[in-house]
Amino acid sequence: EVQLLESGGDLVQPGGSLRLSCAASGFTFTTYAMTWVRLAPGKGLEWVSTISGSGYSTYYADSVKGRFTISRDNSKNTLFLQMTSLRAEDMALYYCAKGRDNSGFYMRLLDSWGQGTLVTVSS
C-alpha cells in the first residue's frame, strides 16, 4: 500500500524559510515522479512543483519559481520542498502526491496523496 507522510510544516514569519519532507513507502520510489500541491484557506488546490524519479527534471508554478526548490533523496525514499522568502499567500496545507509514472502525461497524473502538512506564514 502506498503511504506518503508529510512533515515540516510550522509557523514562520514572512520572509522566512522552511523545509517540508515527505516520507514515501509501499512503492519503488525512484521510478515515479513526485509532486507538491497546496490548499490555501478558502481556495482550491494549487500545483506547486514536480520532480522526476531521478531528480534530474524539475518543474515549478510561476508563483513559487525562484523561491521554492523541490528535491528528493532516493536512498531514503524522501521528497523535499525547500521554501524561502515565504509570503502570506504561501500559507496552506501542503500535500505530496505520487505520479502514476515517471515520464510523459502520466508523470502529471497524481494517483496517491499524503494527508498534508500545514504551513502558516504570519508575523
Place this chain on the structure above:
Amino acid sequence: DIQMTQSPPSLSASVGDRVTITCRASQGISNYLAWFQQKPGKAPKSLIYAASSLQSGVPSKFSGSGSGTDFTLTISSLQPEDFATYYCQQYNSYPITFGQGTRLEIK
C-alpha cells in the same frame, strides 16, 4: 496556462440521488483529465483518470465522460460517504491545473 472551470461550486442532494459535476478546460486537453474526492482533514482520493477510467478500488457508481474541453463526473445513488468536495485536474501540460472544486452537501 490551461484554466479549469468547474460547476456548480456547490450542490445539495439527497441520499439516493444521482448528480453530475461539470469541468471545462480553456483549451483542448484530449482526455488527460482526472477527478478527485476530498473529505475534510483527509488526503484527496483519486477517482477517475483519462476522463473515464476508474481507479482501482473505486466503486462503479462513479463515472466520467468527455474529451477535448468538456468533461463530467456523475455519481449515482448517493450515499452519506459520498458527500465531499470534488476536483478535476488536467495533466495535459504544465502547469498542472485544478478546477475550483464542487462541494457536495446533504440536502
